[in-house]
Amino acid sequence: MAGLVSGAMLYETEGARLPRAGIAGLVVRPLPQALGLALVLLAYRYLPLRQVRWSDALAGALVVSALFAASQLLFRSYVALFGSRFQEVYGPLGSVAALLVWAYITAAIFLFGAEFSAARGRDRTGPVWVEHTPVVKKTDKLLR
Numbered sequence: 373m374a375g376l377v378s379g380a381m382l383y384e385t386e387g388a389r390l391p392r393a394g395i396a397g398l399v400v401r402p403l404p405q406a407l408g409l410a411l412v413l414l415a416y417r418y419l420p421l422r423q424v425r426w427s428d429a430l431a432g433a434l435v436v437s438a439l440f441a442a443s444q445l446l447f448r449s450y451v452a453l454f455g456s457r458f459q460e461v462y463g464p465l466g467s468v469a470a471l472l473v474w475a476y477i478t479a480a481i482f483l484f485g486a487e488f489s490a491a492r493g494r495d496r497t498g499p500v501w502v503e504h505t506p507v508v509k510k511t512d513k514l515l516r
Contacts, residue, residue, distance in 0.1 A: 409437045412482070416489050424493060432489025439481045447474060 416429035451458075451470060458466035 428493040432485040436485030
């Protein structure tokens with residue numbers, strides 16, 4: 373999620389200076405999205421407590437990348453149309469309220485992609501239960 377957000381911020385803040393035409397534009401423009409895709413792919417591959425196939429993690433990361441790009445466009449147009457309402461309702465904290473809404477949307481997309489990736493893996497292999505070994509504390513031995 374941080375990669376997607378940082379990629380979007382890089383894209384927005386550096387957008388005026390990035391080349392728009394030619395081969396340089398074709399190479400530089402998709403870099404923020406590719407960085408976000410790579411970070412989400414690694415998160416979906418290595419953070420779960422079970423083995424995740426690369427294909428499952430990639431499918432979830434592609435879904436997140438597409439949904440994130442669409443949500444950027446929709447949220448940008450929403451703020452352009454109704455951004456003044458945030459200022460009217462929340463006053464000087466309107467930007468903070470908009471940022472919290474954006475963080476909520478981004479987190480929901482990230483979790484949806486994780487569930488999509490997990491469901492894709494469960495469809496192929498069936499449910500996998502992770503058994504945790506209980507940790508015996510010193511106080512448990514003293515109580516017996």
